[in-house]
Amino acid sequence: MIAxxxxxGHQNNPLYLQSFTEADDALKLHHIVHCSLDVIDExxxxxxxxxxxxxxxxLGLLYPTENYKIYGYLTNTKVKFILVTTDLDVxxxxxxxxxxxxxxxYVDAVSNPFHVPGKKITSRTFAERVSNIVNTFWLNTAV
Amino acid sequence: MGREVSESCVDxxxxxxxxxxxxxxxxxxxxxxxPRIEAIGYQVGHQLSERYTIERPRFSDHLEAIKFICKDFWxxxxxxxxxxxxxxxxxxxxxxxxxxxxxxxVSIDPSPANTDLSQEPSLATDExxxxxxxxxxxxxxxxxxxxxxxxxxxxxxxxxxxxxxxACSFVVRIKA
Numbered sequence: 001m002i003a004x005x006x007x008x009g010h011q012n013n014p015l016y017l018q019s020f021t022e023a024d025d026a027l028k029l030h031h032i033v034h035c036s037l038d039v040i041d042e043x044x045x046x047x048x049x050x051x052x053x054x055x056x057x058x059l060g061l062l063y064p065t066e067n068y069k070i071y072g073y074l075t076n077t078k079v080k081f082i083l084v085t086t087d088l089d090v091x092x093x094x095x096x097x098x099x100x101x102x103x104x105x106y107v108d109a110v111s112n113p114f115h116v117p118g119k120k121i122t123s124r125t126f127a128e129r130v131s132n133i134v135n136t137f138w139l140n141t142a143v
Numbered sequence: 144m145g146r147e148v149s150e151s152c153v154d155x156x157x158x159x160x161x162x163x164x165x166x167x168x169x170x171x172x173x174x175x176x177x178p179r180i181e182a183i184g185y186q187v188g189h190q191l192s193e194r195y196t197i198e199r200p201r202f203s204d205h206l207e208a209i210k211f212i213c214k215d216f217w218x219x220x221x222x223x224x225x226x227x228x229x230x231x232x233x234x235x236x237x238x239x240x241x242x243x244x245x246x247x248x249v250s251i252d253p254s255p256a257n258t259d260l261s262q263e264p265s266l267a268t269d270e271x272x273x274x275x276x277x278x279x280x281x282x283x284x285x286x287x288x289x290x291x292x293x294x295x296x297x298x299x300x301x302x303x304x305x306x307x308x309x310a311c312s313f314v315v316r317i318k319a
Contacts, residue, residue, distance in 0.1 A: 076196035
């Protein structure tokens with residue numbers, strides 16, 4: 001069950017944050033996303049030879065908290081995607097698939113000539129596409 | 144999501160954009176047209192670099208990013224790669240395209256074999272006028288390169304050199 005997805009720009013400025021559970025506090029999710037930015041910076045600046053390859057976009061599981069798992073993805077343009085999920089057994093391949101579709105939706109949203117780079121993404125189409133991606137993710141893992 | 148237009152439409156649009164900015168929007172202040180066109184190119188390059196770097200591993204250094212511009216980015220835009228890349232290893236790169244697509248329709252003034260002395264001053268101004276008109280068409284691609292590199296985290300300044308048409312060289316100076 002995905003709790004929230006976030007897009008953070010290359011200056012660590014938030015571009016998009018969408019939560020999918022009513023129960024949880026939005027502030028807590030903001031806080032989790034913020035902490036995960038530090039983990040991403042650490043991972044990118046000190047590459048560990050074991051595990052992730054040096055230049056891959058998908059960063060994998062960033063850090064587990066007691067209720068959530070946080071996955072990260074860093075694009076070539078230093079834009080970070082963060083996925084917070086409450087599922088305890090999520091397959092890596094599913095998350096990679098999710099980020100791939102999410103990346104495509106993000107690129108389409110940013111290619112909008114009325115979008116100002118660096119400002120928040122306000123496109124309704126993007127929000128709809130993200131909801132669709134989240135719903136299909138949930139269906140896939142529920143099986 | 145996948146609508147396409149013909150290449151000639153894009154070429155004509157670029158030519159008309161330069162003409163509109165130089166002759167209509169900024170007719171009284173021509174020196175303002177160039178930075179405006181370059182800014183449009185910057186935004187286009189910014190957005191295109193987002194799209195063309197999907198599914199690619201991250202670049203480890205500046206040279207990798209420039210090579211990406213020369214090969215994949217240029218072939219997505221113009222269906223060919225940059226023909227020659229030179230660098231001084233101190234932050235300056237020269238990207239040479241031997242047949243730049245947006246300049247193939249620009250006429251090249253043949254240099255006359257015998258110049259009449261009385262005509263020389265007007266010839267010189269004619270040449271500089273054509274050079275200036277041609278250079279207006281280069282602000283857009285310079286902006287595209289600058290936008291793409293800035294999005295990859297490399298602030299730079301890009302200028303173009305058209306000493307022998309239709310070959311065109313783009314000089315990229317990385318800001319330290």
